[in-house]
Amino acid sequence: MSLVPLLDAQQAPLPAQEFYADGDPGPIVAALAHVPEVLEVTLPFLGVVLGPSALSLRTKEIVILRTSAVLACRYCVDTHTVAARDADLSVDEVRALRGEAEVAGAFPDPADRSLIGWVDAVALGPGTPPPEVAAAVSASVGEAALVELTLLTATTLLLNRFATSLGLPTSPETLRRLGEEGWR
Amino acid sequence: MSVAERIGPAIDAGRMSGRVWLYTNYHCNLACSYCLTSSAPKVDPRLLEPAAALRLAEEAADLGFRELGITGGEPFLLTWLPELLVDLAALLPVTVLSNGTLFTPKLVERLRALADLPVAIQISLDRPDPVANDAMRGPENFARVLAALPRLVEAGITVRLATTVELEEIGPGKTPEQERLCALHRSVGIGDDDHVIRPIVRRGRAATGGMGVPATRDDLEPELTVTADGAFWSPFAPTVTAGRLDTELLLTRTVVPLAKPASTRLRLFEGRPPGHDTTLGIR
Numbered sequence: 119m120s121l122v123p124l125l126d127a128q129q130a131p132l133p134a135q136e137f138y139a140d141g142d143p144g145p146i147v148a149a150l151a152h153v154p155e156v157l158e159v160t161l162p163f164l165g166v167v168l169g170p171s172a173l174s175l176r177t178k179e180i181v182i183l184r185t186s187a188v189l190a191c192r193y194c195v196d197t198h199t200v201a202a203r204d205a206d207l208s209v210d211e212v213r214a215l216r217g218e219a220e221v222a223g224a225f226p227d228p229a230d231r232s233l234i235g236w237v238d239a240v241a242l243g244p245g246t247p248p249p250e251v252a253a254a255v256s257a258s259v260g261e262a263a264l265v266e267l268t269l270l271t272a273t274t275l276l277l278n279r280f281a282t283s284l285g286l287p288t289s290p291e292t293l294r295r296l297g298e299e300g301w302r
Numbered sequence: 303m304s305v306a307e308r309i310g311p312a313i314d315a316g317r318m319s320g321r322v323w324l325y326t327n328y329h330c331n332l333a334c335s336y337c338l339t340s341s342a343p344k345v346d347p348r349l350l351e352p353a354a355a356l357r358l359a360e361e362a363a364d365l366g367f368r369e370l371g372i373t374g375g376e377p378f379l380l381t382w383l384p385e386l387l388v389d390l391a392a393l394l395p396v397t398v399l400s401n402g403t404l405f406t407p408k409l410v411e412r413l414r415a416l417a418d419l420p421v422a423i424q425i426s427l428d429r430p431d432p433v434a435n436d437a438m439r440g441p442e443n444f445a446r447v448l449a450a451l452p453r454l455v456e457a458g459i460t461v462r463l464a465t466t467v468e469l470e471e472i473g474p475g476k477t478p479e480q481e482r483l484c485a486l487h488r489s490v491g492i493g494d495d496d497h498v499i500r501p502i503v504r505r506g507r508a509a510t511g512g513m514g515v516p517a518t519r520d521d522l523e524p525e526l527t528v529t530a531d532g533a534f535w536s537p538f539a540p541t542v543t544a545g546r547l548d549t550e551l552l553l554t555r556t557v558v559p560l561a562k563p564a565s566t567r568l569r570l571f572e573g574r575p576p577g578h579d580t581t582l583g584i585r
């Protein structure tokens with residue numbers, strides 16, 4: 119149960135209405151719509167950080183799902199379990215990212231493991247990630263990619279805490295997919 | 303170009319109203335059947351504190367707005383209102399809306415300072431008969447308003463009258479009932495130019511009761527309106543329906559600096575199709 123009412127298209131403030139033009143924009147928008155001036159700048163930001171970019175979709179879903187699992191965000195884990203499968207991550211990979219199986223077994227590529235190690239260190243904190251973890255990820259990605267996936271982890275943390283604290287509901291479509299694919 | 307540099311030309315070109323409305327409170331001693339804000343004595347007052355109202359008025363003047371409107375709820379329930387009106391009127395001309403039931407001789411004495419200031423009090427009176435009027439607005443409303451009008455006029459305060467009726471009752475000419483109402487306001491020294499007749503808008507308690515004319519954004523004259531809950535498109539926008547604030551005409555939650563909602567308002571107005579605000583007369 120959401121802690122705040124999720125605004126539908128009829129209740130959406132004027133500056134928020136464009137985000138409802140293609141139908142239900144989902145609970146993050148419907149909650150942010152309470153403060154339209156924040157929504158107006160947050161959505162384009164999220165679109166750039168989470169949307170298509172120089173990082174591969176697979177890499178982005180690894181980062182988002184892993185961060186969400188570490189933070190135990192039910193809403194984001196549900197949503198990105200489905201998104202990760204759509205990004206061609208295998209069932210075993212998704213299970214490992216969700217913390218339900220060993221990462222080493224599901225991800226034989228050391229570059230993937232260094233990425234997941236980096237995400238875990240950034241997400242869990244506190245303080246600066248251990249130097250050996252930073253060295254490992256730096257050896258497998260370039261500087262711009264490191265900046266981007268670190269920001270992606272941090273942005274996912276933001277969304278994790280937002281969605282979890284406000285109790286945002288998983289969408290019916292996501293719940294249907296999770297049921298059909300045996301995740302629930 | 304700064305917001306202040308855009309506001310003056312927008313007002314001059316008729317693309318922006320020069321008036322900023324402040325909702326000082328949402329509670330009221332009455333509970334009218336068509337009340338947009340579903341006001342009543344015990345509702346959440348949603349107070350705009352006097353210091354906040356004054357600061358907003360200062361910003362409005364700095365930005366180039368030319369008038370203030372004060373509304374509620376019933377603003378005269380606020381003990382600090384007379385002094386606040388004096389302070390506001392030093393910045394911009396003020397129109398304050400009231401149900402007209404609280405103007406005891408003692409309160410009118412406190413209001414005498416307004417006689418020399420650009421302040422008008424706009425009082426609601428809907429029917430020329432106590433039975434018909436009080437059915438919508440509550441017992442004794444007619445009698446109290448009729449007692450208040452001459453008191454305020456004699457104190458030298460500018461008084462206007464607002465009549466709110468169903469849209470079907472507003473035509474090119476006046477109905478016999480409206481003629482009697484006009485005779486009544488003329489008899490206490492309020493001229494025809496100081497009497498507005500406007501339709502009930504189907505929002506708030508009017509919507510719950512199936513009264514009034516539906517009004518969307520394009521039916522409402524855009525006038526920047528600030529409440530304790532944020533800034534809105536029009537004074538008809540921050541309504542309360544079944545206890546919840548209506549948000550579909552919300553501009554921003556940020557009200558200070560006022561330039562923030564003002565710039566959102568300018569941006570949205572620029573993309574606004576021609577509307578019906580003039581034809582419906584919802585202003």
Ligand code: SF4
Binds near residue numbers: 341342400
């Ligand atoms: S319409 Fe005006 S007088 Fe009547 S309840 Fe609402 S705020 Fe009070």
